Amino acid sequence: MAEPVHINRMPTNPALLWGGLALAAACLSAFQVTGHLVAGVSPRPGTAPLDGIILYHSVLPRIAVALVGGAALGLSGLLLQRVLRNPLAEPSTLGVSAGAQLAMTVALIHAPALMDHAREGVALAGGLAAVGLILALTWRRGLEPVAVVLAGMMVALTATMASAALILANGEYLFSIFIWGGGAMAQQSWEPALTIAVRLVAGIAAAVLLSRPLSILGLDDASARSLGVALNLTRFGVIGVAVWLAASVTAEVGVIGFVGLAAPALAHLSGARTQAHKLVAAPLIGAVLLWLTDGLVQLMAGIDGERVPTGAATALLGGPLLLWLLPRLRMFEWPSLDRRPSPSRRSRRPGRLVGAFALIAAIAVALALTVGYGPEGWTLSTGKLFSRLLDWRGPRVAVAAAAGAMLAAAGMVLQRVTANPLASPEILGVGTGAGVGLTAVLFLTAGSGIGLQVAGSAAGAVVVLGAMLALSLRSGFGPERLLLAGIAMGALCSAVLTAVIATGTPQAFALLRWLSGSTNDATPADAWFCAVTAAVLLTALPLASRWLEILPLGDVTARSIGLPVRRCRIALVLYAGVLTAAAALFVGPLSFVGLIAPHLARLAGLGRARTQGAGAVLIGIGLMVVSDWLARTVSFPYQLPLGLFAALLAGPYLIWLLGRNGPRSGQP
Amino acid sequence: MGPLTVTRRHALALAAGLVSLSRPARAVPPVRPRRIAAIDWAALETVLALGVVPVAATELIQFRKTVVEPAVPDRVIDIGLRGTPNYEALTLAEPDLILTSNYYEVQRRNLERVAETLSLSVYQPGLRPYPVAEEVTLTLGRLLGREAEARAVVAATGAGIARLRDGLRGVARRPVLAINFGDARHFRAFGGDSMFGEVLRRLGIENAWATESSYSAAAPLGIEALARLPDAALIVVPPIPVAVTRALADSALWQALPTVREKRVSTIGPVNHFGALPAALRFARLVSAALLRQEGRRHG
Numbered sequence: 015m016a017e018p019v020h021i022n023r024m025p026t027n028p029a030l031l032w033g034g035l036a037l038a039a040a041c042l043s044a045f046q047v048t049g050h051l052v053a054g055v056s057p058r059p060g061t062a063p064l065d066g067i068i069l070y071h072s073v074l075p076r077i078a079v080a081l082v083g084g085a086a087l088g089l090s091g092l093l094l095q096r097v098l099r100n101p102l103a104e105p106s107t108l109g110v111s112a113g114a115q116l117a118m119t120v121a122l123i124h125a126p127a128l129m130d131h132a133r134e135g136v137a138l139a140g141g142l143a144a145v146g147l148i149l150a151l152t153w154r155r156g157l158e159p160v161a162v163v164l165a166g167m168m169v170a171l172t173a174t175m176a177s178a179a180l181i182l183a184n185g186e187y188l189f190s191i192f193i194w195g196g197g198a199m200a201q202q203s204w205e206p207a208l209t210i211a212v213r214l215v216a217g218i219a220a221a222v223l224l225s226r227p228l229s230i231l232g233l234d235d236a237s238a239r240s241l242g243v244a245l246n247l248t249r250f251g252v253i254g255v256a257v258w259l260a261a262s263v264t265a266e267v268g269v270i271g272f273v274g275l276a277a278p279a280l281a282h283l284s285g286a287r288t289q290a291h292k293l294v295a296a297p298l299i300g301a302v303l304l305w306l307t308d309g310l311v312q313l314m315a316g317i318d319g320e321r322v323p324t325g326a327a328t329a330l331l332g333g334p335l336l337l338w339l340l341p342r343l344r345m346f347e348w349p350s351l352d353r354r355p356s357p358s359r360r361s362r363r364p365g366r367l368v369g370a371f372a373l374i375a376a377i378a379v380a381l382a383l384t385v386g387y388g389p390e391g392w393t394l395s396t397g398k399l400f401s402r403l404l405d406w407r408g409p410r411v412a413v414a415a416a417a418g419a420m421l422a423a424a425g426m427v428l429q430r431v432t433a434n435p436l437a438s439p440e441i442l443g444v445g446t447g448a449g450v451g452l453t454a455v456l457f458l459t460a461g462s463g464i465g466l467q468v469a470g471s472a473a474g475a476v477v478v479l480g481a482m483l484a485l486s487l488r489s490g491f492g493p494e495r496l497l498l499a500g501i502a503m504g505a506l507c508s509a510v511l512t513a514v515i516a517t518g519t520p521q522a523f524a525l526l527r528w529l530s531g532s533t534n535d536a537t538p539a540d541a542w543f544c545a546v547t548a549a550v551l552l553t554a555l556p557l558a559s560r561w562l563e564i565l566p567l568g569d570v571t572a573r574s575i576g577l578p579v580r581r582c583r584i585a586l587v588l589y590a591g592v593l594t595a596a597a598a599l600f601v602g603p604l605s606f607v608g609l610i611a612p613h614l615a616r617l618a619g620l621g622r623a624r625t626q627g628a629g630a631v632l633i634g635i636g637l638m639v640v641s642d643w644l645a646r647t648v649s650f651p652y653q654l655p656l657g658l659f660a661a662l663l664a665g666p667y668l669i670w671l672l673g674r675n676g677p678r679s680g681q682p
Numbered sequence: 683m684g685p686l687t688v689t690r691r692h693a694l695a696l697a698a699g700l701v702s703l704s705r706p707a708r709a710v711p712p713v714r715p716r717r718i719a720a721i722d723w724a725a726l727e728t729v730l731a732l733g734v735v736p737v738a739a740t741e742l743i744q745f746r747k748t749v750v751e752p753a754v755p756d757r758v759i760d761i762g763l764r765g766t767p768n769y770e771a772l773t774l775a776e777p778d779l780i781l782t783s784n785y786y787e788v789q790r791r792n793l794e795r796v797a798e799t800l801s802l803s804v805y806q807p808g809l810r811p812y813p814v815a816e817e818v819t820l821t822l823g824r825l826l827g828r829e830a831e832a833r834a835v836v837a838a839t840g841a842g843i844a845r846l847r848d849g850l851r852g853v854a855r856r857p858v859l860a861i862n863f864g865d866a867r868h869f870r871a872f873g874g875d876s877m878f879g880e881v882l883r884r885l886g887i888e889n890a891w892a893t894e895s896s897y898s899a900a901a902p903l904g905i906e907a908l909a910r911l912p913d914a915a916l917i918v919v920p921p922i923p924v925a926v927t928r929a930l931a932d933s934a935l936w937q938a939l940p941t942v943r944e945k946r947v948s949t950i951g952p953v954n955h956f957g958a959l960p961a962a963l964r965f966a967r968l969v970s971a972a973l974l975r976q977e978g979r980r981h982g
Contacts, residue, residue, distance in 0.1 A: 064909050064938060071935040072906040122923075200867040200904030202935035386770065405795065406769045524788050527765050534766040537791045651762035651771045 028284035036302045042309025043077050071202055078207035079199060079266070080308040080324075081301045084273055086214045086259040088300020091274030092281070092292055093221060093256040096228055097249050100159035102497055104274035105141075105260035108166040111271075112173035113144025114264040119177045134209070137265035141257045144169050149253070163436060163497075164609075168665040171606060175658035199267055199308050199324045206266035213262045214297075220255045221293055224248060229289045270325040272505050273300045276332040279498065307331045326512040329505035336502045337485065361619030368625055371615075371632035375415075378636040382411045382643040387650040409541035410533045414642040414656075415635045416541075416548035417533075417597035418607050422634025423555055424593035425608030426615075426627055430562040431586045436497055438609035439475075439594040443504030445603030447478030448595045449528065450507050453514050456521045464543060472595035478503055479591040483583065531602025531656045533642050540600065547596045551589070555627050558586060562623035605641075605657050607634050610664040637664055714827050715779035719797070721767055721789065724804045724958040725781035727752060728819050731835050731960045732828045738775035740764045748921060749954040751964055772796050779825075800825070804877075804958055811877040812884070815958040839959045846970040847886045853977045856946070857890035858882055858969070859914040862955070863922050866929030869903055877957065878919070881966050887973075890914035905936060912940040915976060917969055918949040945979060948972035 050069040091104040105111050117140025121128045128136060148169055152161040201207070221228065227248040263270060277300035278292065286295035308324045310331065361367050383404065384395055395403050425438040439445050451474020455466050485499050511529065514522055527535075536544075561582045564572045572579045594608070615629030641659035648654060718736040720726035726739045730752035738759040739745070746754060759775045762768040764785075769792055772780075777797045782789065784803040793799040802818045804811050816836050823832020860872040860882065871891040872878040882889045890911045908916070930936045941947060950968035954961040 064912065064940065067935060067938040068906045068909055071933075071938070072904065200906070202867055202905060202933045388770070388774065402773060403770055406773065527788070532766050534769070535788055535792055537795070539791075646768075651760055651768035653762055653766045653768065 032284065032299060032302055035306055039302060039306035039309050042306070042313055046073050046077075046309070046312060071204075072200070075201035075204045075207045076199055076308065077305065078204070079201055079210065080305045082207055082210040082214050083199075083263045083267060083270065084277070084301040084304025085297035086210055086217065086263050086300075087270060087273040087304070088277030088281075088296040088298070089214065089217050089221065089293075090256040090259040090263075091276075091300070092278040092296040093217075093228075093252050094274075095278050096289075097252040097256075098157055098159065098162055100162055101279065102159070102163045102275070102501070103166075104278075105256075105264075106170060106269075106271055106274060107163055107501075108148060109144035109170035109173060110141040110257050110260040111264050111269045112170040112177070113140040113142075114138070114261045115269055116140055116173040116177045117143070118265065134262050134265040138258060138261040140173075141261035141264070142254075144173060145253060145257050164613075165665075167441065167609075168606070168661055172658065172661040172665060175655050175661060199311075210262055210266055213259055217255050217259045218293070218297070220251070224252055225289055225293070228252060268323075268325055270304065270328060272329045272332050272502075273303055275498075275501065276300075276328075276336050277303060279336060280332075303328060303332055323512065326509040329502075329509040333502040333506035333509070337481075337499060337506075360621045364620050364622070364625040364629075367619060368628045368632065371618075371629050371636070375632045375636040375639070378639040378643075379411055379415065382414075382639050383407050385643075385647075387647040405538075409536040409538050410642060410646070411639055412541035413533045413536040413544045413600050414638040416544040417601040417605070418611070418634035418636075418638025419552060419631045420548050420593040420597040420634075421601075421605060421608035421638075422611035422630040423552055423627065424590040424597070425610075426612040426630045427555075427558070427562065427586050427590045427593075428608075429612050430566050430623065431583055431590070432496055433566045433568070434496055435613070436609070437500070438612075439590070439598070440603065440606055440609055441497065441504070442479070442482055442500035443502075443507055444475045444478050444591060444594045445598045445605075445608075446504050446507035446511065448472070448475040448598040449525070449603050450474045450510050451477070451595070452528065452599065453511065453521075453525060456524065457514075464540070468596060468599055471599045472592050474507075475595035475598070476588060476591040478507065479587050483587050528602055531605060532645070532653060533601060533656065534646075534653055536600065544596070544600055551593055551596070552631060554589065555631070556624060558589070559623040559627060561586065562627070601638070601656060605638065605660050606664065607637050607660055610660075611637060614664065614667065715798070715825065717775070717777045718779050718781065718826070719761070719772060719775060719777035720781045721764060721786050721793070722781060722783035722802070723749065723764070723954055724783065724815070724818070724956060724961075725802055725822070726754075727954065727960045728815075728822055728835075728958045729781065729826070730754065731819070731958075732823060732826060732831045734826055734828065737777055738772060740767055748952045749957065749961070750952055752960055769796065781822075805956060810875070810880055812880045812962060815877070815962065819959055835959055839963045842963050843881065843884050843966045846966050847884070850885060850887070850970050850973060853973060855888070857888040857911070857914045858917055858973070859890035859908075859911055860917040860919055860969070862919045863926045865923055866926045866933065867904055869905060869908075871903065872919070872955075876955075877962055878955075878965055881962050882969070885966055885970065887969075905933075905939075908939050908941065914941055915946040915973065916941050916948070917972060918947065919955070919965075920949070920952040922949065946976055948976055 047069065050065045050073055087105060090110075094103040094105070094108060095101055114137035117136050118133070121136045148162060148165045149157065151165045152158065155161045260274065278296045280299050280303075281292050281295035284295065284299070286292045304324070307328045307330075311324045311327050384400065386393055386395060386403065386407070393399075421439060424444075428437040428439065428442065429435060431437075448471035451470040451472065452467055454474070455470030459466060481503065482496060482499055485495070511525065514525060561577065564575060564577055565579070565582065565586075569579050572582075597605075611630040611634040612626065614633050615626045618629065620626045620629040637660055638656075641656050641663060644659040644663075645654045645656045648659075718729055718734060719738040720729055720736050721740055723740070723745060726736065726745065727749065729736055735755050736758055738761045739754065740761055741764055742754055742758060742760040759771060761771045761775065767789065772793075773796050780793045780797050780799040782793060782799060782801050784801060784806065786793075787801070790799060790801065802821065804815045804818055806814065816839075819835055820829075820832050823829045823835075860878045861869040862872075863869050872889075873891045873893055874880070874883070874889050879889050879891070890913075908914075936942055950965075950972050953965050953968060957964075
């Protein structure tokens with residue numbers, strides 16, 4: 015357990031680095047403040063008191079909010095990572111921010127009075143509900159890191175999608191989503207800063223009081239219990255504090271991504287080793303990160319407003335920082351994520367299982383083509399009506415099926431190549447990378463054809479995957495490093511997309527629609543293109559099954575059998591990139607099918623590469639087609655985001671399967 | 683419902699999971715379209731103003747709430763969101779002409795599969811929306827055989843704004859700033875290149891937002907930016923998020939703004955931000971009423 019930690023010397027003294035960054039942030043703030051002071055003594059009459067008011071009620075509170083908010087998120091992330099022994103735990107991956115946001119959206123629409131009086135309470139309830147759900151779901155697996163992050167991302171995505179769907183359905187779309195989702199920092203009183211500061215002080219006090227049990231919690235359960243820690247009570251106490259911190263930040267300024275994840279990791283990378291050091295370093299680094307980001311956002315702001323919301327911009331700054339530091343670290347102190355997915359039952363008759371999945375997929379397709387909701391309620395379309403509606407339903411179903419199949423295959427390949435159960439196009443940022451490629455094409459060429467769009471999004475996806483590969487090849491495919499890099503890359507790409515959407519041009523509008531993920535605009539030509547691409551690409555999958563069987567066993571084994579490991583990996587990663595790009599172009603980056611389908615296939619008992627591939631592809635088809643059908647019919651004629659239903663459908667089933675195959679239940 | 687008949691074409695289509703492109707060639711488009719479907723709200727407004735009731739249009743729940751006039755008769759079929767119209771519902775409405783705009787260019791390929799599609803864009807980079815809206819109105823008038831009505835709408839809108847301008851003549855002249863709140867800390871301004879900015883100009887009012895805003899859905903400003911415009915009268919355009927009103931009442935910064943202190947803030951009724959001539963006239967009416975009220979308050 016207690017492996018020595020090797021750190022390549024950081025190129026600079028960490029204290030110097032953070033000191034320098036803090037100094038930069040301070041300079042930016044000083045620039046803001048002096049701007050108002052100078053204006054205050056300007057000869058224009060009548061404005062001086064106002065500038066004072068702006069300085070006091072807007073500029074200074076904004077600095078304070080950035081500092082305390084960043085510190086609160088850093089502390090929250092640190093506590094969660096510690097107590098769950100999970101380097102990927104943070105308010106976003108555990109669904110705290112998303113849950114808080116959903117609760118606030120629901121309250122805003124259905125109980126606005128509640129939002130007036132108990133904004134923070136509503137946010138806290140939402141955050142706690144999300145975390146509670148995740149913990150309940152993964153309890154039987156002993157809160158195993160992989161299971162927790164899987165459940166967390168699922169809950170977070172579902173909540174985000176549900177918020178977006180609610181806002182869309184109420185027609186308020188662009189503006190409020192942009193401000194709120196982005197985490198905007200503008201202030202006009204000290205109240206938010208004070209509110210967060212009080213929570214922060216309470217949080218720090220709690221963390222100090224709990225520091226002994228907290229450090230013991232870093233050990234495994236058995237040792238902790240033998241040392242007499244009231245394990246669950248302490249755990250829940252710490253989690254409660256962390257959620258409270260994150261929820262109050264979300265309530266006051268919206269969702270600020272990435273700080274909770276990056277600050278503890280950066281603290282560790284900067285050499286904070288002991289619990290006490292980290293308790294000091296993580297909040298400080300979080301504060302500096304947010305302060306600097308917000309200063310830069312204000313610096314870049316033109317006369318007509320800020321280009322990027324601070325909450326998204328944190329990723330623009332923290333993402334590259336994390337990516338740059340990651341390879342300089344040889345070993346995380348955290349216990350490793352489960353390298354090998356927990357042993358699952360292997361079906362004795364995989365052929366029959368694949369057949370069953372094929373049948374389910376076929377039923378899903380038949381359902382989506384014939385049953386619809388129309389002005390007269392639910393209808394089974396037959397005859398002439400069927401032939402008219404088939405013109406619309408056919409392409410949709412074809413695109414959904416092809417995209418589902420391609421994403422599932424891509425996820426399966428990535429999970430096997432990286433021997434990482436959480437690897438998938440969505441989590442490694444490949445989908446959003448494809449989006450950045452697509453953006454470039456949309457903006458650089460007028461009226462680009464589908465060919466160019468595919469090329470652009472494929473280029474984006476492959477570049478992201480290539481970067482992942484290069485980063486992790488430097489010291490083997492460590493699962494945490496790869497996932498951290500992937501999440502950082504995904505956040506970075508999303509921030510670029512957010513900034514582009516903020517331009518409000520017709521292209522941005524198109525991009526927003528792409529992000530929400532809809533097959534609504536699929537034409538027969540799209541359908542043919544998608545189907546043919548899927549068919550061509552997927553015929554290669556069985557050919558790669560030997561590689562996929564061997565690679566997860568490790569490089570040494572693979573080499574000893576005579577596999578050209580490096581070349582295999584590069585080929586497979588390219589393959590997964592193209593699959594993802596082709597699918598994401600039509601269904602957006604957030605479908606989650608690529609993560610879920612391979613797990614469902616494996617947990618159902620399909621263990622070998624060939625049968626798992628077939629099962630995953632069929633499950634991907636079924637899931638995507640049914641999700642698309644629900645998105646189309648549930649609130650007819652208004653259409654909802656596809657990803658919402660994909661997550662809603664597959665999430666509970668996946669978690670049930672995870673629980674059923676708990677690690678303590680022994681070998682099958 | 684007839685029995686489920688699967689033709690050879692369907693069988694093939696089902697086999698591939700999709701439908702072939704080959705449709706029987708459509709009859710020659712009717713000389714005078716009678717069944718209109720509107721994707722774009724500016725087009726919807728204009729068509730209604732010409733006295734034509736479309737068969738289908740988008741987001742009618744929201745349209746009735748935030749555009750208000752012209753009223754949409756109940757028999758118009760709602761075909762869902764502007765961004766993702768429901769093609770099945772659109773097909774069943776059997777339009778013979780679909781009106782859309784540059785913001786929905788992605789949909790064109792599919793809209794054309796339903797019926798002839800015409801893109802009329804009021805909002806284009808570098809073009810003033812008001813004259814474009816006039817042009818769009820006249821074009822639609824020609825197309826729908828309502829040329830006289832179209833000319834009347836253009837004339838009535840121009841005359842209506844001119845009359846309102848005369849009514850404002852005696853009123854103290856201040857620059858006016860039209861804004862929309864995102865939340866209690868952010869707003870966006872309607873600059874000279876927006877429809878509202880141009881209506882202000884036609885009302886003979888100086889727009890306090892001097893820069894071109896390239897009025898977009900994003901790029902919100904913090905309300906401290908309002909301090910730069912101490913002399914302006916403020917027109918708040920709905921929708922106003924629920925929490926904003928109360929939050930502003932408690933905000934020291936907001937209360938300290940000269941505009942607020944001197945009660946030069948008015949909230950007008952809802953009006954379409956991306957509308958055509960009907961929205962322009964409605965905005966002109968709402969603004970001049972608000973300014974006259976402000977003036978009355980100051981003297982009364």
